[in-house]
Amino acid sequence: MTYDNTDQHIAVWDWSVRVFHWCLPVLIFLMWFTQDQNRMDWHFLLGEVLLGLLVYRLVWGFIGTPYARFSHFLYSPKTFITYATQLFSREKPRYLSHNPMGGLMVLVLMGAVIFQLVSGLFTTDDIFLSGPLYETVGRATSAWLSRWHRVFFDWLLILIGLHVAAIIFYKLLGEGLLKAMFTGKKKANKQHQDLLSGDVTVRFPWFRFVIAVAIAAAAVYGVFHIGYA
Ligand code: HEM
Numbered sequence: 001m002t003y004d005n006t007d008q009h010i011a012v013w014d015w016s017v018r019v020f021h022w023c024l025p026v027l028i029f030l031m032w033f034t035q036d037q038n039r040m041d042w043h044f045l046l047g048e049v050l051l052g053l054l055v056y057r058l059v060w061g062f063i064g065t066p067y068a069r070f071s072h073f074l075y076s077p078k079t080f081i082t083y084a085t086q087l088f089s090r091e092k093p094r095y096l097s098h099n100p101m102g103g104l105m106v107l108v109l110m111g112a113v114i115f116q117l118v119s120g121l122f123t124t125d126d127i128f129l130s131g132p133l134y135e136t137v138g139r140a141t142s143a144w145l146s147r148w149h150r151v152f153f154d155w156l157l158i159l160i161g162l163h164v165a166a167i168i169f170y171k172l173l174g175e176g177l178l179k180a181m182f183t184g185k186k187k188a189n190k191q192h193q194d195l196l197s198g199d200v201t202v203r204f205p206w207f208r209f210v211i212a213v214a215i216a217a218a219a220v221y222g223v224f225h226i227g228y229a
């Protein structure tokens with residue numbers, strides 16, 4: 001049976017993508033706060049949670065719900081450039097998942113959070129505090145990553161600022177993206193370039209969810225609990 005999905009409310013962001021997303025601002029704030037208060041035990045613990053979430057989302061980008069897959073929202077340079085030339089127009093093409101610009105934003109933001117996190121794993125204060133992978137690299141590499149862990153946080157904040165500015169920019173041009181990050185749903189119409197045909201709204205793929213969670217848990221265990229000293 002073929003489904004016509006236009007004029008339906010489509011489940012674009014499944015609950016796990018939304019939980020993942022809203023955990024990011026909360027965790028990143030707490031990561032800053034914990035080191036500011038010198039509660040490095042919590043800084044490390046929250047690092048474990050964040051690592052788990054990021055690995056989960058990376059795996060979910062391959063085996064997750066259709067609109068959450070990287071293959072769905074990463075576009076060729078040609079499509080990206082065509083879209084970019086129409087960026088300021090209210091008539092630019094619409095997408096249910098991330099548009100070509102948004103897809104790039106996901107890569108850049110996720111890459112930035114991953115870099116902040118991974119650099120932390122090798123960071124040392126040269127006195128009594130070191131990330132769990134500190135022993136696996138030489139002193140020069142660790143010193144380099146420690147420096148970047150301190151410096152890169154400001155860059156991360158700038159990227160987050162640009163991300164929020166982009167959401168406001170889209171809203172001003174008549175395309176609200178925020179509500180769907182809460183409800184998960186968007187009303188599909190023929191304008192949407194990436195509307196999938198077929199019944200993509202029904203079941204949450206629990207089996208694949210368990211696989212993604214298991215891979216994330218294994219990664220957290222491998223990084224934080226094996227002991228590399
Ligand atoms: C630490 C702060 C933040 C980070 C690191 C971050 C990162 C991300 C990432 C990685 C995605 C892609 C989600 C996915 O596909 O799994 C995304 C999407 C999104 N974010 Fe954020 N975000 C942050 C804060 C915010 C805030 C404060 C807002 C509210 C204005 C917001 C609104 C959105 C919206 C609306 C989308 C969907 C965009 C679209 O439809 O293409 N984000 N964000």
Ligand code: HEM
Nearest residue numbers: 031032035044047116117120121123124125129131150153
């Ligand atoms: C996205 C996640 C993270 C954020 C946003 C973050 C943020 C920060 C910030 C802002 C500082 C203070 C830098 C300064 O002194 O000016 C810091 C220090 C530190 N972080 Fe993280 N961090 C994250 C993840 C991690 C992880 C996963 C680890 C290790 C498990 C880690 C280990 C450390 C250590 C050891 C320091 C102390 C460095 C020093 O005092 O010299 N961080 N972090």
